Amino acid sequence: MSYPVFHNLIGGQWLPAISGKTILNLNPADQSDVIGAFPSSHAEDVDLAVEAAKKAFAEWRLVPAPKRAEILYRTAYLLSIKKEEFARDMTREMGKVLVETRGDVQEAIDEAFYVAGEGRRLLGQTTPSELPNKFAMSIRVPLGVVGLITPWNFPMAIPSWKLFPALIAGNTCVIKPATDTPLSTHNLVKTLIEAGLPPGVVNIVGGSGSAVGAALVEHPGVRAISFTGSSAVGSQVAQRAAAGFKPVSLEMGGKNAQIVMNDANLDLALDGALWGAFGTTGQRCTATSRILLQKEIAAEFTQRFVERTKKLKIGNGLDETVEVGPQINPNQLETSAKYVVVALEEGARLLTGGRALTSGEYGDGTYFEPTVLDQVTPTMRIAREEVFGPVVSLIQFDTFNQAIEIANSIDYGLSVSLYTRDVNRAFTAIRDLEAGIAYINAPTIGAEVHLPFGGVKHTGNGHREGNGALDFFTTWKAVYVDYSDKLQRAQID
Ligand code: UN1
DSSP: OOOOBOOEEETTEEEOOTTOOEEEEEETTEEEEEEEEEEOOOHHHHHHHHHHHHHHHHHHTTSOHHHHHHHHHHHHHHHHHTHHHHHHHHHHHHOOOHHHHHHHHHHHHHHHHHHHHHTTOOOOEEEEOSSTTEEEEEEEEEOSEEEEEOOSSSTTHHHHHHHHHHHHTTOEEEEEOOTTOHHHHHHHHHHHHHTTOOTTSEEEOOSOIIIIIHHHHHOTTOOEEEEESOHHHHHHHHHHHHTTTOOEEEEOOOOEEEEEOTTSOHHHHHHHHHHHHHGGGGOSTTOEEEEEEEHHHHHHHHHHHHHHHHHOOBSOTTSTTOSBOOOSSHHHHHHHHHHHHHHHHTTOEEEEOOSEEOSGGGTTSOEEOOEEEESOOTTSGGGTSOOOSSEEEEEEESSHHHHHHHHHSSSOOSEEEEEOSOHHHHHHHHHHOOSSEEEESSOSOOOOTTSEEOOSGGGBSSOOEETTHHHHHEEEEEEEEEOSSSOOOTTTO
16 A cells, blocks of 8 residues: 655654654545555654754744734635645545535635734733833733644644744744644645745644653743643643643633524524534534423424434535535544443433444444434533534423523533524523633534634633634733933832
């Protein structure tokens, strides 16, 4: 079998991992299709990359931000030319359907345009000094070398959410892409280089979280870590980084609810639930994994939802007629299967799906049937733990207040949605739902890049991507300029 071999990017050079080892990137729709061999790196590769990033920082921090922005504008343009090619590469390595991988590349394009605009803002503050003839201001400055650890479910969008704001602010980067989807990061970074990014400003080190991720987090030369992934791993990242007083931005799990009230437009709520639960095969941190139904509409909604779920076309995402692609790998498949068993043991009822598809055209892929469980109660594990697969739970409630209580009763707080025609309830929900993102009459997925992205409770640690990323990737310097020509003592004169 022949397939391309990819290397790390260190100081502008493509180098194999020092160990010489590689990890195969497999197509989840057909595990016999090898996309390429990617480096399996360790701490010594991370050392080289951090060294290169440090060296590049000396010059990159001095490039005027509007000039840095020009590289991002060119990147946006080049990405738009290569959108189809990169979307196809992404479907092949990640599995989600083409309309969605086109959206993923588009999200990186949006992010490039949005962040490039910051090149002419990066606003700080001026404020009066308490002393005469003295000027006071605060300016944003870069952190230095930052470490970026990205997941497989948005293989280009999420790297762009981290790389572009880090770069516009003047930082240099070492990125560790997910081992399941490194090709899209390579495509993105190659585009940045084609757009004029100098060598060493972005470095790629491929490999496992336990080898490369941990080395990045602990490296004394890395000034901050931005991580997207599971809450379990995020907790490890935060604890290890704390030892070095390193700022960490964590974007983690969700157990997102869509609430449907009796007065909702039911057709709209059904469209939203289907897209929210089974889009990206349920593998979004924003995916709808609980649908809370008010009693009067529950039966009709359930029946129509199951009917439509059964009709979803499952298959290879490169086929334009397919609606639901495979899961990313056999582990995720097992997790979905395990949670169905757990749910049934706890008393949930399986309405459709529930199994991995292993025969015929599905035989070589990691497919799981879109799955609907009902008679789920808010305390069951299936109602509280993240599955990250095409498995959704239906939970019934009587009153609006109960719905809010159930929606909030979990450890996560990323995204939540309410379907109603009652404006008073809509605004009450916006106020009371514990989540970083709230939707009215729209599904739990579909955040836009220029709003804050992130969540509360176990979903995050207070930072935001999108509109908020610059606050993470810069630090403040307070500056006082005394033009009185004499010693002036604050708090004393
Ligand atoms: C994620 O699942 O980690 O809001 C990101 C959305 C997408 C981003 C999801 N724009 O669903």
